[in-house]
Amino acid sequence: MFELSPKAADYKTRLEAFMADHIYPNEDLFYAQTEQLGPWSFQPVVEELKVHAKTAGLWNLFLPDKELGAGLSNLEYAPLCEVMGRSHLAPEVFNCSAPDTGNMETIWRYGTEEQKARWLTPLLAGQMRSAFAMTEPEVASSDATNIESNIRRDGDEYVINGRKWYTTGATDPRCQILIFMGKSDPTNEDRHSQQSMILVPKDTPGVRVVRPLSVMGTYAIPDRAAEVVFQNVRVPASNMLLGEGRGFEIAQGRLGPGRIHHCMRLIGLCERILERMCRRVQGRTPFGSELSRQSVTMERIAEARVMIEQIRLLTLKAAWMMDTVGNKAALAEIGMIKIAAPSVACRIIDWAMQAFGGGGTSMDHYLSACYATARLLRLADGPDEVHRNQLARLEFKRHAATDPRVTGGHGNVLPLEEVERRFAYLRPGNPGYLWD
Structure with missing residues (x-):
């Protein structure tokens, strides 16, 4: 069901090679430029790498339009977004970072031809x-x-x-x-x-x-x-x-893809953190025993693997539903993954910080920025509580539409007559009394 298409598989192979050749080797420079130049500037290394990404044909992969973007479905884009999510540097290099992706999709879906020409075209070109x-x-x-x-x-x-x-x-x-x-x-x-x-x-x-x-x-x-x-x-x-009074309609079309893209990237981040954690604990020996041999470490690594696979499957299901039945019908699945993925990422990164010790709280291993990313996403595009409440309402609505006689879903207090009939065997003197 979730097998990569040949087109997506080719993009993934090329992305992974680009990450190895250009992204990972430049991360230290990226973080250094961010700190040195501050928030009112931008990192020159990003602009330099964009040229290479365009030349490699790894550009605007998020957009399903075949002429303006890669023409990929949400399901096809998911593993590519996961690869990009392994590094803070990567998404913008491929013109696949927030908020631009959401804004470009908004103008693409709802903008006039004049609006598209003035704003969408230069955004897609990475000119602004x-x-x-x-x-x-x-x-x-x-x-x-x-x-x-x-x-x-x-x-x-x-x-x-x-x-x-x-x-x-x-x-x-x-x-x-x-x-x-x-x-x-x-x-x-x-x-x-x-x-x-x-x-x-x-x-x-x-x-x-x-x-x-x-x-x-x-x-x-x-x-x-x-x-x-x-x-x-x-x-x-x-x-x-689109027109006056249609802001919420636009928001639904904009936020669905944006939310799932965040989750796709978090899966890649979790994978990288888990890999780093595994390598770290195999080389550290406190109190005469490798960290990798301690049961708490092994339990956390195993739990991390289980949780990553769970959120990946839920993300892929949500992406598949968005492709097949639309964003509105996939509302529950999008909400579930938006609840689950950031919480999982926070947990795994926290475990990694413990394994790395004091260094895990610094930027030497990027873990502090990774944690900030995951924690932020428990609020961005709707806090956990809002998604949980919405999900609960959807569950109430779903079960209100089913017949409890068919599903066995009665949840009300049993009538007294039914209690006496059902549990007669527990009263002495009744046929079938349990302790005769």
């Missing part, structure tokens, strides 16, 4: 980067209906006001376009029709990137997050995506 402005500091943005930023029509323009944060990509000097989500119809009785998404060029007057935001004390890795203020920002009415 983008940002996604949704989360707000003043409301609980896990419930997106709380978002209070305003999009108001004024003649042939929209006027935008709002304060956003964790706007990934905004501090990047290559960022030229933001997708902004806000309320265009705040009095609409349907809370899911109040919101819209609109394209905002970063250089528009009134757009101000206030500060970069660190993730667990680090900037630009794992997330180039920022706080951005939009004050009386005017953009043409033609910048509206």
Whole structure:
């Protein structure tokens, strides 16, 4: 069912060779440039490697469009995304990193031809980067209906006001376009029709990137997050995506692939961490015995292998369902893997830190940045709690549609008459009394 197609297998072989030749040898330089240049800049090594990736034909692999991208299904892309996820450096090198992938898919799916020509084409070419402005500091943005930023029509323009944060990509000097989500119809009785998404060029007057935001004390890795203020920002009415009040519709189309891509990458990260952990414990000998011979180490390594295989299978199932029945029908599977994968990654990386000792908390072995990535993803694109609640509601709905007589799914208190009939054998004097 999940066998690699010849096309995907070829891409995977070429990706793995590129990783060995160009990505892994340049990771130290990548992290050094990140620290030295800071969040308002970008790493030159990334731009250098993009040229090689384009030449190798390893570019825009995420996009299912055969003319603009690789034309791969979600199921075909999954193992490739996993390979890229082994390194923080890799995804952007192949133009397959967030938030650009989500923004490109959004414009590709919902943009006008004019919007595509102006923004999608240069994004696909890697000539610019983008940002996604949704989360707000003043409301609980896990419930997106709380978002209070305003999009108001004024003649042939929209006027935008709002304060956003964790706007990934905004501090990047290559960022030229933001997708902004806000309320265009705040009095609409349907809370899911109040919101819209609109394209905002970063250089528009009134757009101000206030500060970069660190993730667990680090900037630009794992997330180039920022706080951005939009004050009386005017953009043409033609910048509206799909139409007023359709922001949630766009969000569903955007976030499904984005969520599963994060999980695909986390599987690759887990694989690499587990490999490093195995090599580490075989060379360390505290108290006269190799770490690899201690039962706690062996249990953790075995558990890690089981958990990786579980989340991989769930990811592949979700990808297969997205391909065959659509993102909406795969909502439960996407939610399940978004819950499971980051938690598994946090657990495995934590175990690896213990095995590496003090060095595991530094960047000598990249584990601290890896943990920050996994922990961040328990919040990004919807926190665990939201996905669990949604999943529970889907379960209630699913079982409400079944006949308990057929499934044996009764869960109510038994009527007294039924209790007396069913358990008569436990009362003395009744036929079949158990202890006669």
